[in-house]
Amino acid sequence: MTEHEGSGTRERLISAAAELIAASPGEDFSLRAVCDAVGVKMPTLYHFFGSKQGLIDAVVEHGFDVYLGQKESMGSSGDPIQDIRSGWDAHVAFGLENPGFYTLMYGKVRPGYSPEAQSRPSEILRGLTARAAEHGRLAVPSDQAAAHVLVANIGVTLRQIVLAQPDPELSAAVREGVIAAITGTARDSTDPVAATIEIVAAAPDVLGEAETALLLSWLTRLRGDRRDEPGSR
Amino acid sequence: MTEHEGSGTRERLISAAAELIAASPGEDFSLRAVCDAVGVKMPTLYHFFGSKQGLIDAVVEHGFDVYLGQKESMGSSGDPIQDIRSGWDAHVAFGLENPGFYTLMYGKVRPGYSPEAQSRPSEILRGLTARAAEHGRLAVPSDQAAAHVLVANIGVTLRQIVLAQPDPELSAAVREGVIAAITGTARDSTDPVAATIEIVAAAPDVLGEAETALLLSWLTRLRGDRRDEPGSR
DNA sequence: GTATCGCCGTATCGACGCTACACCAGGTAA
DNA sequence: TTACCTGGTGTAGCGTCGATACGGCGATAC
Numbered sequence: 001m002t003e004h005e006g007s008g009t010r011e012r013l014i015s016a017a018a019e020l021i022a023a024s025p026g027e028d029f030s031l032r033a034v035c036d037a038v039g040v041k042m043p044t045l046y047h048f049f050g051s052k053q054g055l056i057d058a059v060v061e062h063g064f065d066v067y068l069g070q071k072e073s074m075g076s077s078g079d080p081i082q083d084i085r086s087g088w089d090a091h092v093a094f095g096l097e098n099p100g101f102y103t104l105m106y107g108k109v110r111p112g113y114s115p116e117a118q119s120r121p122s123e124i125l126r127g128l129t130a131r132a133a134e135h136g137r138l139a140v141p142s143d144q145a146a147a148h149v150l151v152a153n154i155g156v157t158l159r160q161i162v163l164a165q166p167d168p169e170l171s172a173a174v175r176e177g178v179i180a181a182i183t184g185t186a187r188d189s190t191d192p193v194a195a196t197i198e199i200v201a202a203a204p205d206v207l208g209e210a211e212t213a214l215l216l217s218w219l220t221r222l223r224g225d226r227r228d229e230p231g232s233r
Numbered sequence: 234m235t236e237h238e239g240s241g242t243r244e245r246l247i248s249a250a251a252e253l254i255a256a257s258p259g260e261d262f263s264l265r266a267v268c269d270a271v272g273v274k275m276p277t278l279y280h281f282f283g284s285k286q287g288l289i290d291a292v293v294e295h296g297f298d299v300y301l302g303q304k305e306s307m308g309s310s311g312d313p314i315q316d317i318r319s320g321w322d323a324h325v326a327f328g329l330e331n332p333g334f335y336t337l338m339y340g341k342v343r344p345g346y347s348p349e350a351q352s353r354p355s356e357i358l359r360g361l362t363a364r365a366a367e368h369g370r371l372a373v374p375s376d377q378a379a380a381h382v383l384v385a386n387i388g389v390t391l392r393q394i395v396l397a398q399p400d401p402e403l404s405a406a407v408r409e410g411v412i413a414a415i416t417g418t419a420r421d422s423t424d425p426v427a428a429t430i431e432i433v434a435a436a437p438d439v440l441g442e443a444e445t446a447l448l449l450s451w452l453t454r455l456r457g458d459r460r461d462e463p464g465s466r
Numbered sequence: 467g468t469a470t471c472g473c474c475g476t477a478t479c480g481a482c483g484c485t486a487c488a489c490c491a492g493g494t495a496a
Numbered sequence: 497t498t499a500c501c502t503g504g505t506g507t508a509g510c511g512t513c514g515a516t517a518c519g520g521c522g523a524t525a526c
Contacts, residue, residue, distance in 0.1 A: 009473080026342030031514065042515080044474050052514065078446065079434045099342065109259030109336050109395050136453060137434075140406070147403050148410065155388010162342050170380050173373070177381065177414025181406065201312050201370075213311065220369060242504080264483065274506055275484075281504095285483065468526090475520080482513065489506075496499080 010048045010058075012038045017059050018101070025100035025161075031055070056104065063101035064120060067094050071124070080132035081179060087128065088153050088175045091121075095157035096166055103161060106154050122150055129182070139184025152178045243281045245271045250292050251334070258333035258394075264288070289337065296334035297353060300327050304357070313365035314412060320361065321386050321408045324354075328390035329399055336394060339387050355383055362415070372417025385411045 016037040020029040031052055035042055049055040071090055076083050095102040105118065126146045133142040140148070156171050204212040249270040253262040264285055268275055282288040304323055309316050328335040338351065359379045366375040373381070389404050437445045 030512080032512085041475055043476090043517095046515070047473065077437075078442075079437070079449070081434055082437070085435075103342050106395070107340055107342070107391070109332065109340070144403070144406065147400070148406055151388050151392045151403065152385055152407060152410075153388075154392060155384050155386075158340070158391065159384045159387060162339070167380070170377070170384065173377065173381055173414065174385060174411075177385075177410055178407075181410025181413060201314050202318075204310075204312070204315070209311075216312070263481080265481080276486095276507095277505055279484070470523100470525080472523090473521085476518090477516100478518105479516075480514095483511095485508105485510075487507085487509105489504105491504085492502090494499100494501085496497100 009038065009040060009044065013040070013045055013048060013055070014058050014062050017055055018062060021059065021100040021104065022098065023100075026103060060101070060104050063098065063105055064118075066098075066101075068120060068124075070094070071121075080128055080135060081137055081183065083128050084125075084132070084149060084179065085175065087125065088149065088178075089171070091153050092157045092160070092171050095161060099161045102157065107158055107161075122146065125150055138182055140182055145182035148182055149178055242271065242273060242277065246273070246278055246281060246288070247291050247295050250288055251295060254292065254333040254337065255331065256333075259336060293334070293337050296331065296338055297351075299331075299334075300338075301353060301357075303327070304354075313361055313368060314370055314416065316361050317358075317365070317382060317412065318408065320358065321382070321411075322404075324386050325390045325393070325404050328394060332394045335390065340391055340394075355379065358383055371415055373415050378415040381415055382411055 013034060017029065017034045020033055020037070031042060031045055034055070035045055045055065049058060071087070071094075074086065074090060077086065095106075126143065129138065129142045129146040129149070132138050132145070138145050152174055156174050160166050160171070201212070201216060206212075207215065246267060250262065250267045253266055253270070264275060264278060267288070268278055278288065282291060304320070304327075307319065307323060310319065328339075359376065362371065362375045362379040362382070365371050365378070371378050385407055389407050393399050393404070434445070434449060439445075440448065
């Protein structure tokens, strides 16, 4: 964690900035503190990075390198959907372990966005969904599935960071919900009456408001009867 | 848009700060600029808010007031799941219209978190999922469903903001995926073979790796035959 | 030897968040 | 009227921040 790999001044500046960011996630950091930690004055820092944003960009790229490094070492399980699962969990784990990096990578709003760094992980995810599509496992286009997974994955991770409260159960629930959505399958036993209820409720214009409400009440009572019969089943 | 409702100095300071934030989303703003816009010096601002964070908190609370105001004026459709849908869309729309506010409200990492402001909208959502649970529409506990919806909703909104690229299709896809997850239903026609594939692939430990792979290949070919009825590739 | 270039320090700039202090309304009590 | 108190406001200044102009140093190239 505290290693400084590479003894170049540039690398030491990046490492020092990374440690400062990791030490106080979400907080701003001072360029002078970075310079002091390395034993260098500010013009040196500006010689390498040009601006504070330049340093941050370099740190973010470093963060992506670390992330991708520990992600590539994970290998494939053979099943693309399973790979998406483990990729999801690795994504969340990295975010919770490096909240400072993560918020910089995925939480920062930049007028002139810089997606070239983010493109690498999303490219990996696109590769996974593309492979899943080749195997006929997806119910939606590959790119759409990748975007769906990515946005939900980022949302779960960012939320856990801002609340400072990990919630593996929630992460797993959202993950399985997303996978069910892109594969077009339902994990749990699907009650056909429940499915019908949702279909009817989602399109109240077809039958009209009153008829929809009436039909819904009937269906709800029907499902209740079927569920509440312990012995008759 | 440029209205200053309330002529008190405090309200005018909040409005000025809100306009500056809205003018440059994601950017930092200067307290001196706020004071200049109101025609007041800094000690006055500090008299009311104590610190910059105090001003930001007041602005965020103001943002939540605006958000909840335009949300409460929406009313209920009668169906709790439909209400969750429209609440989702209103949430996304507010975020895209007020990216500066939104990132402050949901994107900021604070060591000592301040969830008391965020608690109001999530309380509304909890009310919706509780009502859905009363109607027997949920397949998961009410609180878990609310957390699931909220985290995905924030994720979709924040992602569209940071990418500066609205994607209603993605928002709708994630929304329906989430609703399907919490209601335990699948929207699309569920191919039983596809469902079986996902069940088997999700639990490779039951049969062992080799047997699982073999079974998967058979199931995949079976589904392929059923799908590609007219001719095989 | 000297000229060029990469790296780095000295000194300084303007803008920032923040604060000590004095001022001046206005209301209250004597 | 006079005295006092309280709350909003201005003047002036603190320390720190990001950023920059300028010059010095050593090493390599010719």
